[in-house]
Amino acid sequence: MQEDRHDTEAGVAEGAFRRIRGDIIAGLLPPGKRLRLEQLKAQYGASVSTLREILNRLASENLVVAEGQRGFEVAVATxxxxxxxxxxxxxxxxxxxxxxxxxxxxxxxxxxxxxxxxxxxxxxxxxxxxxxxxxxxxxxxxxxxxxxxxxxxxxxxxxxxxxxxxxxxxxxxxxxxxxxxxxxxxxxxxxxxxxxxxxxxxxxxxxxxxxxxxxxxxxxxxx
Structure with a gap:
């Protein structure tokens, strides 16, 4: 049962990652947009801790920028x-x-x-x-x-x-x-x-x- 729960959580996390990443690439989350965790939680159905992991993962691809205590935002386009x-x-x-x-x-x-x-x-x-x-x-x-x-x-x-x-x-x-x-x-x-x-x-x-x-x-x- 615990393994099933873990698999479900991992599936939700991967699905949210793909959706957020896809929305950034498609421009639906535009450059410079502040990524507020509570809003993302409601929009993508993932927990705040999972979203932090996702945004850090996207930051490693330079699609998201971590702004220290200010949180995250979509990378600007120049x-x-x-x-x-x-x-x-x-x-x-x-x-x-x-x-x-x-x-x-x-x-x-x-x-x-x-x-x-x-x-x-x-x-x-x-x-x-x-x-x-x-x-x-x-x-x-x-x-x-x-x-x-x-x-x-x-x-x-x-x-x-x-x-x-x-x-x-x-x-x-x-x-x-x-x-x-x-x-x-x-x-x-x-x-x-x-x-x-x-x-x-x-x-x-x-x-x-x-x-x-x-x-x-x-x-x-x-x-």
Whole structure:
């Protein structure tokens, strides 16, 4: 019975963590928002002690800032921080991509083909003005990039990349603007170059893809 209670509490804690983290990335908990424990308790259904653990965990990802005796608040969004995150994403993803393209097998190719197909379908819908697909696009965008590097054979590298990717995507969600045809073209080029195992050109395309994303976010004036 005690084990069942512990499993239930752990499930509640993990669920609350994922919801709070997701709401920060989606911009539903905006930059600079004070995170009051009693309000969070009512909103996310977790105890105050559990919420403290969650917020400290999010602080380790730089999504939340601990303000000493003042409590916690959502990390601010700045152009400088976006550029730092973009540099870190590029460093991690380029390394993982180089490893993945050198070892990827038929199963890896299948994952990349499937991920790109789903992404391209949603991007076509966004291009036609169906902005309700934005959240779906965010998921499939990550799935595609994750598929490209999935054969790197390093769980630690994949986990670090996923965390940094989410922090990068938060800026796109705050900008609330789809880049349009250029991002679709980028993804198609990345797909083609990956399938051809053209490592250097694929990394060059990834570099321009991430840099263009930063420029687009900043051009909206919302950061």
């Amino acid at each position: 152009p400088g921080n976006l550029r730092e995150i973009a540099d870190l994403r590029l460093l991690l993803e380029s390394h993982a991509l180089r490893l993945s393209l050198s070892t990827g097998d038929l199963e890896w190719e299948g994952r990349v083909v499937s991920a790109h197909h789903k992404l391209s379908v949603v991007e076509a819908q966004l291009l036609n003005g169906d902005m309700a697909r934005t959240a779906q696009w965010v998921r499939y965008d990550f799935d595609f990039h994750a598929a490209l590097i999935s054969a790197c054979d390093s769980r630690t590298l994949l986990d670090l990349h996923a965390s940094v990717f989410d922090r990068f995507i938060r800026y796109h969600m705050l900008a609330a603007s789809f880049r349009g045809a250029p991002v679709i073209d980028d993804h198609r080029a990345l797909f083609d170059l990956a399938m051809a195992r053209d490592v250097d050109r694929c990394i060059d395309k990834l570099t321009s893809h991430i840099r263009s994303g930063v420029d687009h976010v900043l051009s909206t004036g919302r950061i």
